[in-house]
Amino acid sequence: MNTARHRTALALCALWMGACGAAPKAPVPEVPEPAAAPASAPTSAPAQGAEAPTLAAQVHRAAGGERFEEVRVVSFTFAVEQGGERAFEARHTWDRRAGTDRVVWTDRASGVAYDVTLDVAAKTAQGTANGAPLPDPATVAKLAYARWINDTYWLLMPLKVLDPGVQQTDEGTREHDGASYRVLRLAFSGVGLTPGDVYDLLIDPETLQVAWWEMRLQGRADQPTLVSWEGHEAFGPLTLATRxxxxxxxxxxxxxxxVVQ
Structure with missing residues (x-):
């Protein structure tokens, strides 16, 4: 993806649960390069003890996490828009039982069109590049694996809040844009590539769905990046944000x- 328009933020979550074979490494969500957003001021003190795991469990449950093991196939298109124009898209068909993800995308830098089936445990790939057999399957497998990690995370992040290595803190409540939210802070221990990353999830207290995500990235001196989680819809047993x-x-x-099956 064009780095002038996009940057990669390393999300330090633990392994995907339920993928066949060896689970993949930490997700690497890709964020369009934003203008820095000011942090919202907390309006109540953080809670410790059992409060944070309880809030995380509520977020997980609200997204359908207790029924995720029923899901066999997740298919979707991950798309990035800039100024109202489509900048990138990748189509996924993730077969959780088979442990494969078919990824179809065009690399913005090279213009090569890929249609690849990734073995997510073995991190191997087969398929085509511009309609011809892959000239370098190992390199393309790395690209496809990164797409799978990144794109599924943007779809399924609320299902990850209880993963091993994720440290949860209930940061009380926070006002943003005239509304009050509960705040769940995620930090990380022994997982991921940048353990200094911190994520504040602004949670609707009625629906327990994530409404906003404020990211503080390791090595970044600027203000946190605020990104919405909206357009929640039911897909099979899951309820997911689509925008x-x-x-x-x-x-x-x-x-x-x-499509969730």
Whole structure:
């Protein structure tokens, strides 16, 4: 993806649960380069003890996490829009039972069109590049694996909050744009590549769905990045956000053609 428009934020979550074979490493969500968003001020003190795991469990449950093991196939299109124009898209068909993900995308830098089936445990791939057999399957497998990690995370993040290595803190309540939210802070221990990353989930107290996500990234001195989680819809046993708008509104991530079986 064009790095002038997008950057990769390393999300330090633990392994995907339920994928066949060896689970993949930490997700690497891809965020359009945003104008830095100011942090919202907390309006109540953080809670410790059992409160944070309880809130995390509520978020997980609200997204359908208790029924995720029923899911066999997740298919969707991950798309990035910039200034109202489509900048990138990748189509996924993730077969959790088979442990494969078919990924179809065009690399923005090279213009090569890939149609690849990834073995997510072995991290191997087969398929085509511009309609011909892959010239370098190992390199393409790395690209496809990164797409799978990144794109599924933007769709399924609320199902990850209880993963091993994720440290949860209940940060009380916070006012944002005239509404009050419960705040669940995620930090990380022994997982991921940048353990200094911190994520604040702004949670609707009535639906217990994530409404906003404020990211503080290791090595970044600027203000946190605020991204919306909106367009929640039911897909089989799961309830998922389908639109993420970066503060300022010019850039967004869309999850389209979602099918959960």
């Amino acid at each position: 993420h708008v970066v503060a300022g509104g010019a850039r967004q991530i869309l999850l389209e053609e979602v």
